[in-house]
Amino acid sequence: AQKITQTQPGMFVQEKEAVTLDCTYDTSDPSYGLFWYKQPSSGEMIFLIYQGSYDQQNATEGRYSLNFQKARKSANLVISASQLGDSAMYFCATIYNFNKFYFGSGTKLNVKP
Amino acid sequence: NAGVTQTPKFRVLKTGQSMTLLCAQDMNHEYMYWYRQDPGMGLRLIHYSVGEGTTAKGEVPDGYNVSRLKKQNFLLGLESAAPSQTSVYFCASNKLSDRGRFYEQYFGPGTRLTVT
Numbered sequence A: 001a002q003k004i005t006q007t008q009p010g011m012f013v014q015e016k017e018a019v020t021l022d023c024t025y026d027t028s029d030p031s032y033g034l035f036w037y038k039q040p041s042s043g044e045m046i047f048l049i050y051q052g053s054y055d056q057q058n059a060t061e062g063r064y065s066l067n068f069q070k071a072r073k074s075a076n077l078v079i080s081a082s083q084l085g086d087s088a089m090y091f092c093a094t095i096y097n098f099n100k101f102y103f104g105s106g107t108k109l110n111v112k113p
Numbered sequence B: 001n002a003g004v005t006q007t008p009k010f011r012v013l014k015t016g017q018s019m020t021l022l023c024a025q026d027m028n029h030e031y032m033y034w035y036r037q038d039p040g041m042g043l044r045l046i047h048y049s050v051g052e053g054t055t056a057k058g059e060v061p062d063g064y065n066v067s068r069l070k071k072q073n074f075l076l077g078l079e080s081a082a083p084s085q086t087s088v089y090f091c092a093s094n095k096l097s098d099r100g101r102f103y104e105q106y107f108g109p110g111t112r113l114t115v116t
Helices: none
Strands: A004-005 A008-016 A019-021 A024-027 A034-041 A046-052 A064-069 A074-079 A089-094 A100-103 A108-110 B005-006 B011-013 B019-025 B033-038 B043-051 B054-057 B065-067 B074-079 B085-096 B102-107 B110-116
Touching: A004 A089, A004 A100, A008 A019, A019 A100, A019 A108, A024 A074, A034 A074, A034 B110, A046 A074, A046 B102, A046 B110, A074 A089, A089 B019, A100 B033, A100 B043, B005 B085, B019 B033, B019 B065, B033 B074, B043 B065, B043 B074, B074 B085
Parallel strands: A008 A108, B011 B110
Antiparallel strands: A004 A024, A019 A074, A034 A046, A034 A089, A064 A074, A089 A100, A089 A108, B005 B019, B019 B074, B033 B043, B033 B085, B043 B054, B065 B074, B085 B102, B085 B110
């Protein structure tokens, strides 16, 4: 089965600075996808970014980029120019066998003014 | 489009009672999922469906049943609720991209269930 590990329970970042949230995964499947979701205090799950295992380039979506290092099995999320509204829980997730999703335990990000 | 909706938003049950959570999506997605999220944890997959009339077990299926009689609806049932099922339940759906890859899961707003 897949396993997702997020080793940072909580992080602080100064507004306007960049921050990296760590995610490692464990899979023997050659085809998989990696996702990042944001969960603000209101509770909804917001999709941020997706990376396929066969994608040659790192995914980017606005201020979000995914630092995908396949050999190290890591898929870190980089948020550039942090904003106060970025304060939230962030979850890394992977899809396995085309239909099963596994989520990490999350990282709580606090952006300081 | 409403996206993914969940009914109800909140519910309190007594131990042993039963209930059904309804998930509906209007995006014509084939795949639908039920997750639970316990405090301080990520989401865990309960059951999922890859199409109308099909369901399968996820990571934590015990104590739950599901049905997908219509493509747009995915029902989660608790036959005899237990305090350990106190959680926030999320429904999600997704499509395959035109290259046959999963791209994005769309989540409902969640249902907060308390079992006393």
